[in-house]
Amino acid sequence: MGRLSGKGNQAFQQIELARIAIFNGHAFEAKKLVKAAQQSLKVAKTDNTAFVKAENDRKASPSVAAAPNGVSNATRSAHPTTWLPVGADVTITDDLSQSPSKSRAIASANEHLEKGKREAALDALKVAKINVAYTMELVPLKQTMTDVNNAASLLAQNKYYEANQALKQVVDSVRYDWVDLDAIPQASHTAAKPGVNVASPAKAK
Secondary structure (H helix, E strand, O other): OOOOOHHHHHHHHHHHHHHHHHHOOOHHHHHHHHHHHHHHHHHHOOOOOOEEEEHHHOOOOOOOOOOHHHOOOOOOOOOEEEEEEEEEEEEEOOOOOOOHHHHHHHHHHHHHHHOOOHHHHHHHHHHOOOOEEEEEEEEEHHHHHHHHHHHHHHHHOOOHHHHHHHHHHHHHOOEEEEEEHHHOOOOOOOOOOOOOOOOOOOOOO
16 A cells, blocks of 8 residues: 555545536636646656556456446557556455454454554454455556646636546546455565555555
8 A cells, every 4th residue: 555646646536526616616616626636646746656557457356347447358458558546445355244353353454544554454454364455546647647737728718517527537547456465475564655645545344
């Protein structure tokens, strides 16, 4: 989770709030939020969390019946793309209904996550031998910045419908990359980078 972009996460929330503001007729608030998202993305671009990966190399969660956002494996691009990680979800893949000890481990993990202790949360799950999967939410960095800049320009021209469509393209561009944490060597942990602050911490569930 230390690889998540705090500013990227913030920008994505600002984009969603800007769309709500446009829908509610709050033009000034929408312009303010889009401007803030532009600044957040500029910082996110330099925070060393973005990474390059071809879209067809992403792995969808086994629990997802349909391809995320309608993008099938057959139509995914093989061209390398720079992705910005804006969110994540830690998922428990075990059936916990018959295991009080594992249920207690989940409660412990949630307490650690609430305090921002991500490594301790994962340790609590590992000790209880709970199967854990990690899904990262990604947006294409370059295209996202282009769409947000376009939305800002459209808002300046009082073209609110068009600006909302530009922001919707950002929301629709979210893709998912799934990792089975039990398949990763458990001997060592990678510490989260200082200064990374995810506005909406993932919660085990």
